[in-house]
Amino acid sequence: MISIRPMAATDWEKVAKIYGEGIATGMATFETQIPSYQKWDGSHLKNCRFVGLYNDNLAGWATLAPVSSRHVYRGVAEVSIYIGQNYRGLGLGKALLQHLILESEAQGFWTLQSGIFPSNQTSIKLHEAVGFRKIGVRERVGKLNGVWIDNVLYERRSTVIGID
Secondary structure (H helix, E strand, C coil): CEEEEECCHHHHHHHHHHHHHHHHHCCCCCCCCCCCHHHHHHHCCCCCEEEEEECCEEEEEEEEEECCCCHHHCCEEEEEEEECHHHCCCCHHHHHHHHHHHHHHHCCCCEEEEEECCCCHHHHHHHHHCCCEEEEEEEEEEEECCEEEEEEEEEEECCCCCCC
């Protein structure tokens, strides 16, 4: 039922649709518009981009973005994960995030981080289920549609990379 493969540029139309569904929830991102593929592509790592298929339908995606251009942070990346509205609650998010973790470690990443709106309890529970821990809250860090929003910070430290 669930399969995961690398994301291709040709997936963008479906990926963007799912991203738009996340934007519409008002609790997935501070973004209010779907960016162009070129803008999105330029802000995410070229590796560690995956799509999740449910019964062969592109149903979700997960990717990493660098947190800094400084060399000391080369092993730290920020997670983005989005599941299509018709595929939520089916285990796809967990499968995608577990796959992303394994691939990130294969690529040398020692820390993954996520900023999650407090209202997005599903995402919080998902991250906690795969080993992320809450490290703090950035209070009123961004305004979305005129409303200040907190951002709960989660991180997962690898147990195989960067432990020496």
